[in-house]
Amino acid sequence: xxxxxxxxxxxxxxxxxxxxxxxxxxxxxxxxxxxxxxxxxxxxxxxxxxxxxxxxxxxxxxxxxxxxxxxxxxxxxxxxxxxxxxxxxxxxxxxxxxxxxxxxxxxxxxxxxxxxxxxxxxxxxxxxxxxxxxxxxxxxxxxxxxxxxxxxxxxxxxxxxxxxxxxxxxxxxxxxxxxxxxxxxxxxxxxxxxxxxxxxxxxxxxxxxxxxxxxxxxxxxxxxxxxxxxxxxxxxxxxxxxxxxxxxxxxxxxxxxxxxxxxxxxxxxxxxxxxxxxxxxxxxxxxxxxxxxx
Amino acid sequence: xxxxxxxxxxxxxxxxxxxxxxxxxxxxxxxxxxxxxxxxxxxxxxxxxxxxxxxxxxxxxxxxxxxxxxxxxxxxxxxxxxxxxxxxxxxxxxxxxxxxxxxxxxxxxxxxxxxxxxxxxxxxxxxxxxxxxxxxxxxxxxxxxxxxxxxxxxxxxxxxxxxxxxxxxxxxxxxxxxxxxxxxxxxxxxxxxxxxxxxxxxxxxxxxxxxxxxxxxxxxxxxxxxxxxxxxxxxxxxxxxxxxxxxxxxxxxxxxxxxxxxxxxxxxxxxxxxxxxxxxxxxxxxxxxxxxxxxxxxxxxxxxx
Numbered sequence: 358x359x360x361x362x363x364x365x366x367x368x369x370x371x372x373x374x375x376x377x378x379x380x381x382x383x384x385x386x387x388x389x390x391x392x393x394x395x396x397x398x399x400x401x402x403x404x405x406x407x408x409x410x411x412x413x414x415x416x417x418x419x420x421x422x423x424x425x426x427x428x429x430x431x432x433x434x435x436x437x438x439x440x441x442x443x444x445x446x447x448x449x450x451x452x453x454x455x456x457x458x459x460x461x462x463x464x465x466x467x468x469x470x471x472x473x474x475x476x477x478x479x480x481x482x483x484x485x486x487x488x489x490x491x492x493x494x495x496x497x498x499x500x501x502x503x504x505x506x507x508x509x510x511x512x513x514x515x516x517x518x519x520x521x522x523x524x525x526x527x528x529x530x531x532x533x534x535x536x537x538x539x540x541x542x543x544x545x546x547x548x549x550x551x552x553x554x555x556x557x558x559x560x561x562x563x564x565x566x567x568x569x570x571x572x573x574x575x576x577x578x579x580x581x582x583x584x585x586x587x588x589x590x591x592x593x594x595x596x597x598x599x600x601x602x603x604x605x606x607x608x609x610x611x612x613x614x615x616x617x618x619x620x621x622x623x624x625x626x627x628x629x630x631x632x633x634x635x636x637x638x639x640x641x642x643x644x645x646x647x648x649x650x651x
Numbered sequence: 652x653x654x655x656x657x658x659x660x661x662x663x664x665x666x667x668x669x670x671x672x673x674x675x676x677x678x679x680x681x682x683x684x685x686x687x688x689x690x691x692x693x694x695x696x697x698x699x700x701x702x703x704x705x706x707x708x709x710x711x712x713x714x715x716x717x718x719x720x721x722x723x724x725x726x727x728x729x730x731x732x733x734x735x736x737x738x739x740x741x742x743x744x745x746x747x748x749x750x751x752x753x754x755x756x757x758x759x760x761x762x763x764x765x766x767x768x769x770x771x772x773x774x775x776x777x778x779x780x781x782x783x784x785x786x787x788x789x790x791x792x793x794x795x796x797x798x799x800x801x802x803x804x805x806x807x808x809x810x811x812x813x814x815x816x817x818x819x820x821x822x823x824x825x826x827x828x829x830x831x832x833x834x835x836x837x838x839x840x841x842x843x844x845x846x847x848x849x850x851x852x853x854x855x856x857x858x859x860x861x862x863x864x865x866x867x868x869x870x871x872x873x874x875x876x877x878x879x880x881x882x883x884x885x886x887x888x889x890x891x892x893x894x895x896x897x898x899x900x901x902x903x904x905x906x907x908x909x910x911x912x913x914x915x916x917x918x919x920x921x922x923x924x925x926x927x928x929x930x931x932x933x934x935x936x937x938x939x940x941x942x943x944x945x946x947x948x949x950x951x952x953x954x955x956x
Contacts, residue, residue, distance in 0.1 A: 388760035395752060396766050399832065403772055405795065406784045462676050469673030481678060483946075488685045490942045492890035494911040495931040498918050499688035502695070505705055522684050529677055554669045583777035585893045590919055601779040605897060608783055615787055622780045629775035637768045640837070 403626075410434065410619035437620035444603035445624065448582055451599055452628075454517035455581035456574045459524040464570060467532030468562050472544060482533075485526040496522060497590040504591060511594040519587040524577035531576070535569030536562060572639040575632050582628050600625050689935070696928040704924070717925040726905040727930060730913035734937075737820060737909060738888045741827045745884055748828070749835025750877075754865070756836075757843040767840065774833035782897035785826045789813060789898075816906035819899045823907060826894050831887065835880055842876030843869065875952035882945035889937055910934040 410433050411426045470478060500519050501510070509515030539562065547557045563570070588602040595602075604621050611618070632640075696717050698710035721727050756767050773781065788795045791811040800806045812818045846869055854864045870877075892911040895901060901908040901916055908916065911934055918927030 385760040388758060389762055392755065392760065392763060392766045395755065396769050399752075399770060399829075400772060402781075402784045402788060402829070403776070405788070409787065462680055465673040466677035469670060473670045473673070475667075475670050475674075478674075481674060481681075484681050484685075485677075486946070487942055488681060490886045490938050490945075491685060491689065492911055492931070492934050492938055494890070494892060494914050495692050495935050496685070496688050498914065498924070498928050498931055499691040499695070501918070502705060502924070503688070503691065506708065518684070525677070525680055525684075554673075558673070579775065583779070585777070585779045585896070589896070590915070593919075601777055604779050604783060608786065608897065609900075612786075613790070613792075615790075618783060619787065622783050625777050625780040629772070629777070633768065633771060633775055637771070640771060 406619045406622050409615055410437075410623050412616065414614070414616040433616035433620035434623075436617040437624055440607065440617065441600055441603050441621055441624060444598050444600045447597050448599040448601070450513060451516050451520060451584075451597070452578045452581040454513065455520045455524055456577045458517060458521045459528050459577040460570060460574055462521075462525055463528035463532055463573060464563070464566075465558065466529045467536050467566075468558050470529070470533045471536035471539075472541075472562075482530075485529055488522070488526045493522075493586045497586055500587070501590055509591075511592050511596045513597055515591055516587060516597055516599075517581075519591055520581040520584045521577075523580035523584065524573075527580070528573040528577055532566065532569050532573050535572075536566050539565050568639070572636050575636050579628055579632050582625075692928050692931055692935070696925055696932050698925060700925040700928070702922045702924070710925075713925075717929045721926050721929045721933075724926075726908065727913065727933075729905055730908040730910050730930070731933070733820065733907065734889060734909045734934075737824055737827070737891070738885065741824050741831065741888050742881065742884050744824075744828045745831040745835045745888075746839075746877075746881055749832055749880075750839050752832070752836045753839035753843055754869075756840055767837075770836055771833045773830050774837075776830075778830060778893035779897055781830050782826060782894050785822065785829075786813075786898060789822050813899050814903060816903070819903075819907040823891075823895055823898055826898065827888060827891060830894070831884060834887075835884060838876065838880045838883075839873070842873040842880075845876075846872045875948075878948045878952070879945070882941060882948065885941050886938055886945070889941065890934060910937070 408426050411429050411431075413428055413430045413432065470482065497519070500515075504510045504515045504519075509518070543561055543565075544557055547561055552560070582599075583601065584599065585601040585605065588597075588599045589605070592598065592602065598606075600621075604618075604625060607614075607618060607621060695710075697712060697714060698704070699713045699716075700710040704710040752770070756763055789797075789812040791797065791809050791814070794809075794812075796812070797806070797809040801809070810818055812822045850868055850872070851864060854868050859867065890911050891909055892915065895907060895909055895912045896915070899907040901912045905913070905916070910930060914927045914930040914934065916927075917923040917930060921927075
């Protein structure tokens with residue numbers, strides 16, 4: 358084909374003079390150093406929390422913090438773990454509940470919104486976009502009164518329901534974007550072959566959208582794991598106390614017991630680390646789908 | 652009986668039913684979990700809803716009386732003023748710093764992808780964890796911020812950051828900027844990536860310097876994305892709750908209350924259900940106004956595209 362024969366423009370890679378190439382490498386190394394500096398400054402608070410969590414309580418704040426801990430101990434983590442293990446279990450149960458509820462509602466909805474055309478579809482999408490702008494405190498006041506009537510306060514089902522409000526609209530929008538990108542021809546072929554809508558969803562859409570579903574699930578987990586507002590307002594008896602609420606009570610009760618406090622912070626940050634490691638590729642795309650596309 | 656039009660109708664009916672099976676649950680969910688609570692909150696704020704109404708479920712209609720009480724309370728005005736100032740300053744720095752960092756990373760150099768990923772960490776942390784870290788940094792005795800300022804001879808005695816209105820708000824703002832920075836950076840980076848390189852290069856050939864290229868080429872092209880990032884940032888910032896509760900709990904007095912925390916204090920500490928609901932609705936109105944502008948700007952940028 359003729360396009361193959363198009364000549365390379367002069368000055369393309371490989372023909373660069375040596376001086377320019379050297380300047381180019383120097384420039385990229387300088388950029389790397391500057392980039393590292395930005396990251397070090399931005400992430401310093403997190404790094405400092407880790408250092409403090411590893412130092413014996415006596416040395417924290419008494420001596421100027423070093424770049425590396427003066428002395429490494431896991432005593433703070435032992436203390437944090439034994440304090441919080443019940444709360445961590447509660448957080449895990451609530452978060453897993455939210456993931457299940459969210460995916461059960463969001464996956465079929467996203468499939469429907471991606472594959473079907475029907476009247477009122479744009480209203481549904483618009484409503485999902487708008488729900489993300491509702492302040493949690495407005496919901497929690499109404500939830501408190503309604504849940505009180507329905508005996509849903511101070512229990513897992515109520516907190517799972519409330520926490521799911523962070524995740525369901527986001528998950529539908531993200532998954533819809535993902536499922537819209539699946540080739541429609543596969544579904545048309547399946548329909549011609551006599552495959553029903555339910556089977557097409559279970560056998561074709563679900564496996565193909567698995568990366569999107571995993572991402573949506575991870576975010577649902579993270580949203581629920583980080584919830585503080587509903588845990589605080591819907592659990593006055595403290596019978597279901599997630600880690601965020603446990604940390605808050607620890608902070609307000611033992612204001613300067615920094616070592617175990619920072620160890621608790623590190624424990625609370627573990628799911629964030631996992632999401633960053635597993636789903637980093639999807640975060641940016643997910644953010645845009647949930648926020649920008651309607 | 653089995654005429655063609657009837658079959659056609661039945662098939663259409665069946666298709667409707669299938670569509671409803673997929674999308675119905677989420678519609679029910681939105682109505683039950685969002686629409687109903689919001690309507691409930693509005694009706695609560697128009698009634699003499701008290702602690703005993705919780706048990707009886709009965710409250711007398713009082714019209715706008717709760718809103719009058721709320722607006723007569725100077726604490727509400729403190730919360731409104733705080734919310735506006737806090738939101739404006741936080742947004743300005745989040746966006747400015749986010750745009751600066753995004754522009755920096757909009758260049759090719761080794762490890763830039765990894766570094767860009769690491770910058771997401773503050774956004775992924777639970778806000779309560781973030782707040783706890785900054786409580787340590789802002790601690791009056793031996794906190795890193797005070798130590799740094801003392802070493803630089805900017806201050807001579809430690810500042811108790813969280814114990815006064817101005818320094819407490821400053822601390823809350825700094826934490827919010829930090830927590831929201833990744834969101835701004837990542838979305839603005841995505842916007843910058845969509846700016847065609849050829850246009851930049853053409854401007855460079857025409858002799859435009861870096862600032863001119865940014866002002867005259869990049870900025871106009873990322874305006875739609877920038878508008879959306881600002882609007883979303885505005886919505887997320889205006890309803891801030893966790894950071895304030897953890898850092899100052901709205902105190903001293905009500906000096907660092909925002910609308911969200913003020914509504915919380917009214918309902919859950921003072922058991923002023925109707926008043927708290929009214930404040931929640933004021934915040935909701937803020938969010939609604941922003942949302943309308945947001946959706947309008949999306950529609951506009953889509954029409955332009």
